[in-house]
Amino acid sequence: MCLALPAKVVAIDEQNDMATVALGEVRKDVSLALVDGVQLGDFLLIHVGYALNKVSPEEAERTLRLFAEAGL
Amino acid sequence: MKYIEEFRRHDLAQHLAAAIEKEVKPDRGYHLMEFCGGHTHAIFRYGVQDLMPPNVSFVHGPGCPVCVLPIGRIDNGIQLALEQEVILCTYGDLLRVPASGRKSLLKVKAEGADVRMVYSTQDALRIARENPEREVVFFAIGFETTTPPTAVAIKQAHAEGLKNFSVFCNHVLTPAAIQNILESPEVREMGSVSIDGFFGPSHVSSIIGSQPYEFFAEEFQRPVVIAGFEPLDVMQSALMLVRQLNEGRHEVENEYTRVVSREGNRKAQALVAEVMELRRSFEWRGLGLVPYSALQIKKTYARFDAEKRFQVPAIQASDVKGCECPRILRGVKKPTDCKLFGTVCTPENPMGSCMVSSEGACAAYWSYGRFRH
Numbered sequence: 001m002c003l004a005l006p007a008k009v010v011a012i013d014e015q016n017d018m019a020t021v022a023l024g025e026v027r028k029d030v031s032l033a034l035v036d037g038v039q040l041g042d043f044l045l046i047h048v049g050y051a052l053n054k055v056s057p058e059e060a061e062r063t064l065r066l067f068a069e070a071g072l
Numbered sequence: 073m074k075y076i077e078e079f080r081r082h083d084l085a086q087h088l089a090a091a092i093e094k095e096v097k098p099d100r101g102y103h104l105m106e107f108c109g110g111h112t113h114a115i116f117r118y119g120v121q122d123l124m125p126p127n128v129s130f131v132h133g134p135g136c137p138v139c140v141l142p143i144g145r146i147d148n149g150i151q152l153a154l155e156q157e158v159i160l161c162t163y164g165d166l167l168r169v170p171a172s173g174r175k176s177l178l179k180v181k182a183e184g185a186d187v188r189m190v191y192s193t194q195d196a197l198r199i200a201r202e203n204p205e206r207e208v209v210f211f212a213i214g215f216e217t218t219t220p221p222t223a224v225a226i227k228q229a230h231a232e233g234l235k236n237f238s239v240f241c242n243h244v245l246t247p248a249a250i251q252n253i254l255e256s257p258e259v260r261e262m263g264s265v266s267i268d269g270f271f272g273p274s275h276v277s278s279i280i281g282s283q284p285y286e287f288f289a290e291e292f293q294r295p296v297v298i299a300g301f302e303p304l305d306v307m308q309s310a311l312m313l314v315r316q317l318n319e320g321r322h323e324v325e326n327e328y329t330r331v332v333s334r335e336g337n338r339k340a341q342a343l344v345a346e347v348m349e350l351r352r353s354f355e356w357r358g359l360g361l362v363p364y365s366a367l368q369i370k371k372t373y374a375r376f377d378a379e380k381r382f383q384v385p386a387i388q389a390s391d392v393k394g395c396e397c398p399r400i401l402r403g404v405k406k407p408t409d410c411k412l413f414g415t416v417c418t419p420e421n422p423m424g425s426c427m428v429s430s431e432g433a434c435a436a437y438w439s440y441g442r443f444r445h
Contacts, residue, residue: 001137001165001431002110002217002275003301006075024073031194033224034340043075045278045331048163049192050221053278053337055075059330067084067304070091070311 004047006055009040021046075330079302080118088307089123095314102128103266104313105403107250108273109136109431110301116436118303120310128310131267132436134249134401135276137214137242138165138429140356144387145242146171149211152240153177153185156382159203161196162211163218164189169428172389177211193225200229200237209378211240217275219243219367220340223347226369226376240378241369244354246276247284248365252356254292258404265403269313271306272298274328281336285324293322300328347373357391357425358401397424400433407434408443 007021007028017032021044031050032038044051096102106112112132115121121130134140146169153160160177167178167189181187186206190196193210200208212222222239229237250270258265272285277298285296295316299309309327316323326332347370354366369377378384391397395417396410407413407426417423419435426432430439437443 001163001214001429002108002135002273003431004217004275004278006073008074031192031221031224034220034337034343036339045275047217047275048221049194050224052217052220052275052340053331056330060075063300063305063308063327063330064078064084067088067308070088070308 002047004045004052006043007046009038009042009044012038012040019044019051076302079300079304081304084304085123085307088304088311092128092307092311092314093125095311095318096125096127097318098127100127101266101268102314102317103131103268104128104271104310105131105133105253105267105269106271106306107133107135107246108271108276108301109139109429110274111271111299111306112433112436113431114301114303114306116440120303120306123307124310128314131265131403132400132433133253133403134356134358135215135246135273136426136429136431137218137244138169139397139401139425139432140244140249140358141166141169141213141242141425142355142357143171143389143391144355146177147387147389148384149177149240150175150180150185152209152378152382152384153180153187156207157186158207158209158382159186159188159199160209160211161188161190161199163213165429166211166213168422169425170392170423193221197225197228197234197237200234204236206236208237209240210237211242213242215244215246215273215276216279219344219348220279220337223343226347226373227343229376230373238376238378238381239369240384241348241367243348243367244356245365245367246273246280247288248362249356249359251288252359252362252365253402254288254294256402258402267294267403268317269295269297271309271313272296272324274299274301274305274331277328277332277336279337279340282324282326282332282334283336289322289324295322296324298324298326298328298332300331358398392423395424397426400426407437410434414438
C-alpha cells in the first residue's frame with residue numbers, strides 16, 4: 001500500500017500543478033500538489049498519482065558508498 | 073531504473089551480509105521488527121533472511137493498512153454501495169478483503185453494486201465530475217503515505233464546489249500503532265514476543281519525518297532505523313540496528329536519507345492538518361481499539377465526510393474462525409502457525425486479510441515459498 005517508486009520528471013505543466021514522469025519506458029502524469037520547486041530532470045517518489053518527495057542524488061550516492069564500505 | 077537497480081545489487085548484498093556476520097555477537101539474539109509490509113515483502117522476495125546469521129531474525133509487524141482494517145469497516149463500505157447506491161471508489165488492494173457473510177467489495181460488484189477501482193484520488197474526483205447525478209464515495213485507506221492525496225482531493229472538491237463527492241475516511245497513524253505493540257502485554261510482561269529494535273517505515277517517514285519516532289526510541293529504549301524498501305536498504309539498516317544493540321544505544325537513525333529528513337514533508341503535513349484531525353480511538357484488526365491512532369475529516373469539511381453524509385453504523389464483526397491474522401499482526405504468531413495457512417487460505421482464496429494483501433505476512437510466506445524449507 002505504501003509502495004512508491006522513484007521516477008524522472010520529463011515535463012512540467014505549471015498551470016495544473018502536474019508533471020509527466022518517466023519510469024523506464026512508462027510515462028505517467030502525476031500531481032505536484034505535495035512538493036514545491038520541482039525541475040526537469042529531478043527524481044520524484046511517486047505514490048498513487050502524487051509526487052511525495054524529491055529523491056536526493058547526493059544522499060543516494062552517500063548511501064551506496066556506505067554499502068560498499070560496510071565492514072571494511 | 074535509477075535508484076532501484078543499484079539498491080538490489082548482488083555483490084553489495086554479499087558484502088553487507090559479511091559485514092553483519094562479522095558484527096553480530098554469538099551469545100545473543102537480535103529480534104528486529106519490520107513494521108511495514110513493504111519491508112516484509114522485500115525480505116521475502118529477495119531472500120534477505122537467508123543472508124542473515126541465525127541469531128538475527130525478523131518479526132513481522134502490522135504495517136499493512138488493508139490487513140489492519142477491521143471487517144466492520146468493509147461491511148460499511150458494502151452497505152454504502154448496496155443500500156445507499158453510491159459509486160464506491162477505492163484502491164485495488166481493498167477489493168478482495170473478506171467481509172461479513174463471505175462477501176467482499178469485488179463480490180458485491182459482481183452482483184451489480186457500483187464499486188470502482190481507482191489508482192488515484194484524482195480518478196475518484198473525475199468520476200464525481202462525470203456523474204453529477206450520482207453520489208460518489210471514495211473509500212480511503214492507508215497510512216501517512218496515502219493520507220495527503222486524500223486531503224488534496226477533499227480540498228480540490230471544496231474549491232471546485234463538487235456536491236456529490238465524499239470520503240469514507242479510514243486513514244491510520246503509524247507511531248500510535250508501534251507504541252501500542254510496545255505496550256502490549258505480550259511484549260511488556262509475558263515476554264512471548266521479543267522485539268529488540270525496529271525498522272522504521274520508508275514512505276510514511278518521507279511524509280512525517282524521523283522525528284516522531286524519537287519519543288518511543290527513548291521511552292521504550294529500542295533503537296529505530298528508518299529503512300528504504302529495497303533489499304540493500306533493509307540489510308544496511310539491519311547492520312545499523314545490530315551496531316546500536318551491540319553498543320547499548322537506542323536512537324533513531326535514518327538509512328533512507330535520499331528521501332527522508334528529520335522534519336518530513338511539511339507541505340503535505342500542513343494539508344493533512346487543515347482537512348483532518350485525530351479520532352479519539354479507532355479499531356485495528358489485531359490490536360483492538362488504539363487511542364488517537366486514526367484521522368477523521370474536520371467539521372469545516374463535513375460535507376465531504378461520508379460518515380456525516382450517510383448512515384454509517386459501527387459494526388462489530390468477528391474474524392473468520394481459526395484465522396490467526398490478529399496474532400500474526402502483533403508478531404505473536406507466524407503465518408505457518410495458522411491452521412488455515414496454505415490449506416483453505418491461499419492468495420487465490422484468502423480467508424484472512426494477511427493473505428489478501430500482497431504486503432501481508434501470509435501472502436509473503438506463501439508467494440515466495442520460503443516456509444517450505
